[in-house]
Amino acid sequence: MRQFLITVAALLGSFSALGQEAERFYLSGTDKDRTRTWEFFCTGGMNSGRWTTIEVPSCWELQGFGTYNYGHDRPHADEQGRYRYTFKVPSSMKGRTFYLVFDGSMTDTEVKVNGQSAGERHQGAFYPFRYDVTSLLNMGGRDNLLEVTVSKESANESINRAERQADYWIFDGIFRPVYLLAVPRQHIDRVAIDARADGSFSMHVAIDGKTIATETDIIDLATGRQVATLKGDTTVSGHVGGVKPWSPETPWRYEAVVRLMKGRKPLHVYRQRFGFRTIEFRERDGFYLNGQRVMFKGVCRHTFWPESGRTSSPALAIEDVNLIKDMNMNAVRMSHYPPDEYFLDTCDSLGLMVIDELAGWQKQYGIDTHHYPNYNAVREKLEKLEDIFMPTEMIHGLYDGGHGASLEDYWRLMLSSPTSAGGFLWNLADEGVVRHDKRDSIDCDAPSTSEENRIILNSITHL
Numbered sequence: 001m002r003q004f005l006i007t008v009a010a011l012l013g014s015f016s017a018l019g020q021e022a023e024r025f026y027l028s029g030t031d032k033d034r035t036r037t038w039e040f041f042c043t044g045g046m047n048s049g050r051w052t053t054i055e056v057p058s059c060w061e062l063q064g065f066g067t068y069n070y071g072h073d074r075p076h077a078d079e080q081g082r083y084r085y086t087f088k089v090p091s092s093m094k095g096r097t098f099y100l101v102f103d104g105s106m107t108d109t110e111v112k113v114n115g116q117s118a119g120e121r122h123q124g125a126f127y128p129f130r131y132d133v134t135s136l137l138n139m140g141g142r143d144n145l146l147e148v149t150v151s152k153e154s155a156n157e158s159i160n161r162a163e164r165q166a167d168y169w170i171f172d173g174i175f176r177p178v179y180l181l182a183v184p185r186q187h188i189d190r191v192a193i194d195a196r197a198d199g200s201f202s203m204h205v206a207i208d209g210k211t212i213a214t215e216t217d218i219i220d221l222a223t224g225r226q227v228a229t230l231k232g233d234t235t236v237s238g239h240v241g242g243v244k245p246w247s248p249e250t251p252w253r254y255e256a257v258v259r260l261m262k263g264r265k266p267l268h269v270y271r272q273r274f275g276f277r278t279i280e281f282r283e284r285d286g287f288y289l290n291g292q293r294v295m296f297k298g299v300c301r302h303t304f305w306p307e308s309g310r311t312s313s314p315a316l317a318i319e320d321v322n323l324i325k326d327m328n329m330n331a332v333r334m335s336h337y338p339p340d341e342y343f344l345d346t347c348d349s350l351g352l353m354v355i356d357e358l359a360g361w362q363k364q365y366g367i368d369t370h371h372y373p374n375y376n377a378v379r380e381k382l383e384k385l386e387d388i389f390m391p392t393e394m395i396h397g398l399y400d401g402g403h404g405a406s407l408e409d410y411w412r413l414m415l416s417s418p419t420s421a422g423g424f425l426w427n428l429a430d431e432g433v434v435r436h437d438k439r440d441s442i443d444c445d446a447p448s449t450s451e452e453n454r455i456i457l458n459s460i461t462h463l
Contacts, residue, residue, distance in 0.1 A: 028056040031313035044079035059171035059309035071166040083148040091140035104176030126337035162360035171309040188270040197245040246275025251351035296422030298331035382417035390421035
């Protein structure tokens with residue numbers, strides 16, 4: 001059996017001299033263009049029933065394994081993918097806490113390290129999860145065996161309804177990166193920042209271990225200048241003078257450098273980028289950014305690429321954000337699940353407002369987000385001057401070229417109303433996959449036979 005050995009320290013280098021900042025040591029590749037080869041066994045469908053290799057991260061269908069399924073297919077296939085990977089951790093890393101982190105795996109995922117369970121089975125494809133594997137690792141020159149079993153279908157029916165019974169291709173596998181996160185025994189787990197346009201700043205610091213003092217430097221990323229230092233513990237608050245507020249036109253960003261202190265000694269340093277901005281929703285009035293009313297000129301986006309499915313890259317994120325802004329849009333909706341972290345960071349750095357979503361079918365909250373309203377329905381809603389109206393899917397353009405149909409008329413109507421907050425087109429791009437099992441043809445799953453698409457298309461009224 002081929003063995004794939006990797007020394008963790010060789011991946012990204014060792015800790016800094018003071019050992020203050022967390023380090024990521026990738027066991028997989030980092031994106032669709034930079035993968036790493038793992039051992040793989042697929043239980044059904046294409047190329048199944050034998051141990052071979054696969055690139056990670058990836059969706060196994062697009063690597064030639066398993067079964068292609070679209071969300072409305074019945075029944076879905078139920079194969080599993082079994083992964084193995086061998087790595088080493090140098091003895092110099094003793095004394096750290098090690099988390100094994102998965103940024104995304106579709107769908108139910110069970111993990112073993114050196115033959116022992118890393119923790120409970122994870123359910124839910126689009127959410128990062130992690131295990132404390134400190135006690136399971138072999139240090140020094142000894143091998144560590146990582147074993148992962150991923151199921152195409154979830155044992156939880158609510159997850160299947162939310163993530164698998166949808167109008168898109170159903171992909172499977174470890175589709176986002178896997179890495180070891182090495183941190184000091186006492187460390188900052190995460191922070192939550194609320195920074196307003198007037199310079200007011202508050203932050204919650206989640207600390208793993210005993211609560212002790214923190215110090216936070218606020219850095220202007222454009223100039224590299226330190227503009228403030230704030231002290232606290234798990235709560236940090238204060239005012240930063242002379243800040244530049246974030247907006248789509250001027251996406252000024254700052255960085256909070258948070259130090260966990262023991263006396264004068266920093267135990268751990270945690271960094272988080274953010275913008276100073278005040279976001280408000282005013283009932284029957286609309287959305288405000290930094291005191292200015294906002295009209296969303298948006299589009300819906302799936303994390304998708306024809307050759308790699310849900311496995312994306314920072315380069316694709318930059319390409320998509322620039323394309324959206326080039327079309328004079330100021331917002332994007334994450335349909336219907338959280339994207340890769342770097343996509344959100346790209347939106348923030350280039351100036352795009354985001355509606356992030358949890359996976360699932362959702363109802364309106366106070367705001368009328370009616371999908372695919374025809375022109376007369378839009379007019380009737382806006383004439384009532386009641387709830388704020390913002391269709392989060394409108395003027396269907398997937399496969400059918402419908403984005404241009406009556407767009408000017410819709411926008412003229414919406415821009416004239418005080419209760420309109422704009423809307424989001426469906427969607428940014430078609431979602432055909434390269435079918436290597438069908439002579440590399442592009443397969444859009446014959447949308448004319450899709451029941452959901454027929455319903456949607458029949459609801460659209462062109463002027």
